[in-house]
Amino acid sequence: MSPGLSYTLVITGAPWSSQAPQTALAFAQELIAAGHHIDRVFLYGEGVHLASALSTPPSDEPDWPGQWADFLADNQTPGVACIASALRRGIVDQGEQARYELSANNLRQPYQIAGLGEWVEGNLKSDRVIYFHGSH
Amino acid sequence: MTTLIVIDQAPYGSWSGREALDMVFSLAAFDQPAALLFIGAGVNWLRKSQDAGGIGQKTVEKNLAAAPVFGVEQILAEQSACERFRLGEGDRLNGVELIPSVRDALDRFERIVFAG
Numbered sequence: 001m002s003p004g005l006s007y008t009l010v011i012t013g014a015p016w017s018s019q020a021p022q023t024a025l026a027f028a029q030e031l032i033a034a035g036h037h038i039d040r041v042f043l044y045g046e047g048v049h050l051a052s053a054l055s056t057p058p059s060d061e062p063d064w065p066g067q068w069a070d071f072l073a074d075n076q077t078p079g080v081a082c083i084a085s086a087l088r089r090g091i092v093d094q095g096e097q098a099r100y101e102l103s104a105n106n107l108r109q110p111y112q113i114a115g116l117g118e119w120v121e122g123n124l125k126s127d128r129v130i131y132f133h134g135s136h
Numbered sequence: 137m138t139t140l141i142v143i144d145q146a147p148y149g150s151w152s153g154r155e156a157l158d159m160v161f162s163l164a165a166f167d168q169p170a171a172l173l174f175i176g177a178g179v180n181w182l183r184k185s186q187d188a189g190g191i192g193q194k195t196v197e198k199n200l201a202a203a204p205v206f207g208v209e210q211i212l213a214e215q216s217a218c219e220r221f222r223l224g225e226g227d228r229l230n231g232v233e234l235i236p237s238v239r240d241a242l243d244r245f246e247r248i249v250f251a252g
Contacts (some may be wrong), residue, residue: 012252013150045155068159085155110225116162123139123168133252135145135152 004036008122011047013134015064016057021050024132025068032075041072041127043081043111046134053108065108072110079111080086080097080118116120138169138209142246146177147196148188152180152216156251157199164207171210171245172203175238179217182228201229212239 009028013020027037043050054064055118081091086107086129092100107113122129141160143153162193163170174181186195217232218224235241242248 044159045152047252084158088151107181116159118226119159119182120162125161129247129249131249131252133250135150135252 004034005127006037006039006125007031008039008119008126009041009132010114010122010129011041011043011050011132012045012104013132014046014049015055016104017046018134020047021064021134022062022067022135024127025064025071025082028071029132030075036129038075038077040078040118041068041120042122043079043085044116044119045082045085046089047132048086048089051079051086051108052075053106054068057110059092069108069110075117081111082119083113083115086113138171139163139247139249140173140242141249141251142173142175142242143175143178143181144174145251147186148191148193151252153178154196154199156249157174157196157203159249160203160208161206167207170208170209171212172208172215173212173214173238173241175214175220176217179221179223181250182211182218182232183223184214184229194252197229201207202222204231212241217230 009024011020011024015021050065050068057063092102092105093113094105097105141156143156160170160172184198188195195240211232212235213232215236
């Protein structure tokens with residue numbers, strides 16, 4: 001069996017307003033099952049809503065943010081939310097809470113907040129960069 | 137390898153175009169070659185003398201005009217879309233290359249990103 005490829009997945013569509021996170025999760029699960037490697041999942045634009053720790057869907061509905069977080073933790077896959085996209089949309093970690101003197105933080109584990117440089121690195125190092133958009 | 141960012145929606149209706157532009161500038165900041173392609177209603181990004189004050193936004197014209205300064209190699213626009221939106225040479229920002237075929241333009245790039 002040939003060695004797998006490395007992937008960066010970019011999600012720009014938000015849960016509940018687009019299908020992007022669900023489609024991306026199904027794709028990611030199939031990648032791992034097929035022996036490929038996911039270098040990172042990068043949340044950009046509306047996609048950062050996936051990293052809110054406060055999303056609380058009704059108990060009889062799928063919990064997409066929870067399922068994604070479990071997938072990242074189980075596979076030790078880095079999940080990164082773009083800092084500019086995240087701060088605009090109220091997704092904040094402890095460091096940014098302190099920096100902007102905000103009243104709370106809400107970044108879901110195991111996501112981290114970082115700059116677009118993480119996406120650029122994905123462009124340089126991953127064999128494939130795949131986008132999951134909300135509006136196309 | 138040059139990354140082509142494609143913007144197909146008019147400015148101001150959503151933030152996706154601005155965030156696509158941030159991607160271009162980010163590539164350029166890391167010395168990665170980048171180019172922009174405007175198609176469909178996206179060509180309206182290229183219109184001169186925009187004034188978005190009436191809707192409480194900053195104009196995107198200044199951001200775009202800075203692209204060559206930041207090292208963005210090419211700004212391409214779909215010729216037929218420019219004609220459809222009456223974006224003549226005098227109406228467009230300087231330095232825009234018109235392309236007769238989007239398909240041919242996409243074939244020139246190995247790495248293509250559509251704005252979310």
